[in-house]
Amino acid sequence: MTRSAAHWRSMSDGGSGTKFYLVGGGIASLAAAAFLIRDGDVPGHDITILEESDRLGGSLDGAGTPEQGYVLRGGRMLESKYLCTYDLFSSIPTLDESRTVTQEIFAWNETMKTSSKSRLFRDGHRDDAPAFGLSERQILTLERLAIEPEAMLGRTSIAEQFDASFFKTDFWLMWCTTFAFQPWHSAVEFKRYLVRFAHMVSGFNCLHGIMRTVYNQYDSMVRPLDKWLKARGVKFELGVEVTDLATGEGPEGKRVERILCRRGGVDAEILLKETDKVIVTLGSMTEGSNLGATDRAATLGTKRDGGAWTLWEKLAEGRPEFGSPAVFADHVDESKWLSFTTTLHSPDFFDLVRDLTGNVPGEGGLITFPQSNWLASIVLPHQPHFIGQPEGVQVLWGYGLFIDTPGNFVPKPMAQCSGREIMTEIIGHLGAATRTDALLATANCIPCMMPFITSQFLRRDHGDRPQVIPAGWTNLAFTGQYCEQPDDVVFTVEYSVRSAQTAAYRLLGLDRAPPAVFKGQYDPRVLYQAFRALHDMDA
Numbered sequence: 305m306t307r308s309a310a311h312w313r314s315m316s317d318g319g320s321g322t323k324f325y326l327v328g329g330g331i332a333s334l335a336a337a338a339f340l341i342r343d344g345d346v347p348g349h350d351i352t353i354l355e356e357s358d359r360l361g362g363s364l365d366g367a368g369t370p371e372q373g374y375v376l377r378g379g380r381m382l383e384s385k386y387l388c389t390y391d392l393f394s395s396i397p398t399l400d401e402s403r404t405v406t407q408e409i410f411a412w413n414e415t416m417k418t419s420s421k422s423r424l425f426r427d428g429h430r431d432d433a434p435a436f437g438l439s440e441r442q443i444l445t446l447e448r449l450a451i452e453p454e455a456m457l458g459r460t461s462i463a464e465q466f467d468a469s470f471f472k473t474d475f476w477l478m479w480c481t482t483f484a485f486q487p488w489h490s491a492v493e494f495k496r497y498l499v500r501f502a503h504m505v506s507g508f509n510c511l512h513g514i515m516r517t518v519y520n521q522y523d524s525m526v527r528p529l530d531k532w533l534k535a536r537g538v539k540f541e542l543g544v545e546v547t548d549l550a551t552g553e554g555p556e557g558k559r560v561e562r563i564l565c566r567r568g569g570v571d572a573e574i575l576l577k578e579t580d581k582v583i584v585t586l587g588s589m590t591e592g593s594n595l596g597a598t599d600r601a602a603t604l605g606t607k608r609d610g611g612a613w614t615l616w617e618k619l620a621e622g623r624p625e626f627g628s629p630a631v632f633a634d635h636v637d638e639s640k641w642l643s644f645t646t647t648l649h650s651p652d653f654f655d656l657v658r659d660l661t662g663n664v665p666g667e668g669g670l671i672t673f674p675q676s677n678w679l680a681s682i683v684l685p686h687q688p689h690f691i692g693q694p695e696g697v698q699v700l701w702g703y704g705l706f707i708d709t710p711g712n713f714v715p716k717p718m719a720q721c722s723g724r725e726i727m728t729e730i731i732g733h734l735g736a737a738t739r740t741d742a743l744l745a746t747a748n749c750i751p752c753m754m755p756f757i758t759s760q761f762l763r764r765d766h767g768d769r770p771q772v773i774p775a776g777w778t779n780l781a782f783t784g785q786y787c788e789q790p791d792d793v794v795f796t797v798e799y800s801v802r803s804a805q806t807a808a809y810r811l812l813g814l815d816r817a818p819p820a821v822f823k824g825q826y827d828p829r830v831l832y833q834a835f836r837a838l839h840d841m842d843a
Contacts, residue, residue, distance in 0.1 A: 324350060325574065327354050328584065329354075330363060330585055332800040332803055333353050333783065334530065335529070335805065339392070339804060339805050340808045342395050343808065343809070346812075353539070356545040356546075359542070360526060361522050363377065364525060364526050365522050366519075368647070368690075370694050373647040374645055376643070379685075381796075388802040388819060391805075392805070409515060418667065420509075422663060423510065423669075423671070424671075430660060436474055436837065438470075439469070445466055450495065457492050459490070459765055461490065462486075462490070465494075477674050478508060481672045484758050486638065486705065489762065490762060492764070499791075500821070503827070506837040521797070546564070546584075546611065559578075559777065563576070581779045587629065587632060589795075592605025592755045595750055598724050598747070598748050600723075601720050601722050602642065607755075616629040624767065625770060625776065627769050632786060639758045641704060642707045642753050643702065645701050646700050646747055646750075647747070653700075653743050656734065657671070663684075665698075668683075677709045678709060678711055682730060683701055685701070712729065712732060712733070713733070719753065727744055770782050772787050781810065783803040805818040
């Protein structure tokens, strides 16, 4: 046994209480720790979070400086029916402790309500409240999908459910860019979104109902939660890659006995007591992410660039109850896309977009360019978007879905473009190509290639995602985007938080459950409004 291994074994030796080890430092683990403390009365010092990187937050990231440029790999939308998320953050004070994070989010979205006047931007002009443009046959297909059992859809794709003309409608253009769907993605996941967001269909072309945090979600959600957990003694072990779980079987079922890990290149292990519990965040939508620069394209990473997918592969070998990681990790051509974050030291670009779209930053939400060969979109959030962001510095975010196609203004695939080339393409679609050099004179655009960003949407069978508590296991739970939670939708903060709440309550043996998923499809008013919207009766 190495000295390092001995040190790590000793971590579980102090005291007689149950210890909880949470693998991964993303929102799922942070939320699970909070639920364990708040609802299970678990002392914070009995919880250890093991994170491979040097930073918490997982995919809810936000980093950088005004000089070197800010970076956001993505931004998750919120809406009023994220019941688990708001339940969690109703107990978490903001960084200044003036109110709870939930109170701040709702108050902010009363002040800054999303109401796009330019959801689509064509030929240098905004399209105010675009009509969906659906045929009666396409509407009937949407209605069929909403009620058809998931088992009947199986592994079919969205493209297998619709005629080709559906993917040219403005409904699809707005839907796929809001949620990042591709035609080859799972029809089951598409169905879940239709049902889960039925209450938002009536205002979808103006992005009504979409909510944002005051700052980026790392500053507004992760940092307050991190502060709350640290104040209660939760242990954070950064730079620790969990490589495997050693398991055994007892009279009550299978259990994790040891956590195998690596820290600073040295192998180590944590020996668990009979009562100890383990919560593992499976997979990672941002594994293998690579950054480019203003003058350099981002490169495509692989699942071996981090430990998340390798860990799941090891755990699932010979254990069908742990799911099928290959379904999600081995189809990069179907799950990759590229985002970019641009830091500006001049107001000219923001002023241009404001004047063209009719929205001030933070009010309009996503702006999509339907004529873009990349199917590119941008969003100008309210400024400052980062805590400490200086006055006079502005930050925008964008992404493209078709990254292997040459651009309209830059004759290169988006995946091969530098930050400057990406912004040149965006400015071209804004009809301001003659101003490109002036607009980019003080801009720093950082592209980010993400090979697995929509992997959770890939076609799957029942059982490819494991249950939060896998059958037959006594001290193990799975959380995050790749465990199965009926009715709710992946690629949301809510999905991760719901999995965390479920895991905490089940492992603690509490007689309670997360709030039920909101089901607006059973509300006649929601159905009536959605019917009118789908038929463009209010256009």
